[in-house]
Structure formats: structure tokens, C-alpha cells
Amino acid sequence: MDQTQLLKGVLDTAVLAVLRRGRTYGYDLVRQLRESGFEGVGDASVYGTLRRLFGGGYLTSEIVPSEEGPARKYYGLNGAGIDMLEQSTKTWSGFADTMNGLLQGEEEE
Amino acid sequence: MDQTQLLKGVLDTAVLAVLRRGRTYGYDLVRQLRESGFEGVGDASVYGTLRRLFGGGYLTSEIVPSEEGPARKYYGLNGAGIDMLEQSTKTWSGFADTMNGLLQGEEEE
DNA sequence: TTCACTATTCCGCATTGCGTGGTAGTATTC
DNA sequence: GAATACTACCACGCAATGCGGAATAGTGAA
DSSP states (O other), X not given: XXXXXXXXXXXXXXXXXXXXXXXXXXXXHHHHHHHHTOTTOOHHHHHHHHHHHHHTTOEEEEEEOOSSSSOEEEEEEOHHHHHHHHHHXXXXXXXXXXXXXXXXXXXXX | OOSHHHHTTTHHHHHHHHHHTOOEEHHHHHHHHHHHTOTTOOHHHHHHHHHHHHHTTOEEEEEEOOSSXXXXXXXXXXXXXXXXXXXXXXXXXXXXXXXXXXXXXXXOO
């Protein structure tokens, strides 16, 4: 009923997609995701995703002092991250097509 | 990377969508899902989904003896199931739009 | 008879990944 | 110094899928 379960397996892709627009830190990433439509996304989920992606070698990370709070941890895509984004974009597209076909009663051929 | 995680939160919708084409039993439903594109879906996942949906009051169920094996358990949509399908179709559409927007770098306004 | 295979249903365990609630630290304002 | 915003992160729980296996029923082969 809610997006919770839909998010699974998609949040990493969403995070990578936001990161493609430019480097950011977790707190801001959450904000961007919510503005993009994932309103209910939890910050901890995003931090966890960032941790997983970074641990998997898909992201770069750099700590930058801030003047309005604690230091920010900026993340950015590296080569592997870009590859993964492309890859999972394809997976998503195929999946979405399958889903849409099913939902529309596919009356083609 | 694979569809495993993507399936979560979508399998029920997919099952309902297949059921809208007509009543069937689990084994055949698995076959239809695989033919539709969800190739890796596990039978136990589908049976679990059917059990959940039936338990939630979204399906009718009827056991029919078969001549080629054990009795089949036919499932069909009832009113609640149809409502749920409509509802989750909307949720899915919104979600997919959000995702696609993110992935396409949304250069609109 | 026993073995193997197809058809069909279902259970238990492990895993993955998101949410909730909580912790903690810095800067600003009162 | 108390409150509030900004920022990062952890531990625990839960939901849902996969995997492996079991059980039932029928058919055909060894």
C-alpha cells in the first residue's frame, strides 16, 4: 500500500541517480529524494544505502567542514558507480516494462 | 542487481493483475508470471503471496480435483481484490514516474 | 515393487533492505 | 545554558523473497 516495499532494490538506484547530478552529503540527499517524490524515505535508510554503496566501491567520499553544523560527508560517483547506475537503470526499465505490460492487460501480439 | 529486491512490494500487484485475466491456481500463475517477464520468480514466493492475499480477504479460493496430479487450488479476485489492484496500480504508477523522473535527469522546470 | 518424473501445494530457514527510535556532535539564537 | 536546526550513524525489528525440502497424486519404466 505504501512505498516502503517498493523502495527495496530501488533506493540504491535512486541514490545513484541523485548523485549523478553532483556530489552531495547524506542530509541533502534525503532532501532531494523527498523533493523528487520519495516523500516518506527515512534518513537512516539513505545513510545505510550510502554506507552499502561506499562499501561496495561505488562511491567516493570526503569529509568537508561546514559552517552551519557538523562536518558533511560528501559522496560522489566513481567509475563503478556510473556503471552500476547504467546497469540498474536497464534492470529497472525492463522490470517496469514487465509490470506495465501486466497491468495494462497487454493486448499486443 | 537482479530483480529479487525489485519484486518486493510488487509481486502482490503482479499476482492480482494476472488474476484479473481469470481464475487460476498457483502453479499456473507462476508459469504466467514467468512468461510475462518475471522469469526468476520462485514458486514459494507466489504461494506465499496467494496465501497472504487470501488471508487478507482479497481473493476467493476453491479446490478443484485434477486429472493430472493433486487437486488444484483456484484463486480469483473478489471486490476487495479488484479495489486493491486499482489502488496498487496507482501507487505503482506514481512510484514509477518518480523513478523515471530521477533516472532521466528531469530537465523540466 | 521400486524408481523416477511431472504436476501441485506448502513449510521453514536464511537473507536483504527499509523503517523506527535513539544517540551524538556542532552551530545559532534566545 | 536551553532550545533548535543541521548532520551522521547504529541497533533492532519486520516484511517479503529465495532456496531447499517435503508431501500428495498420477504415469511410466526397470
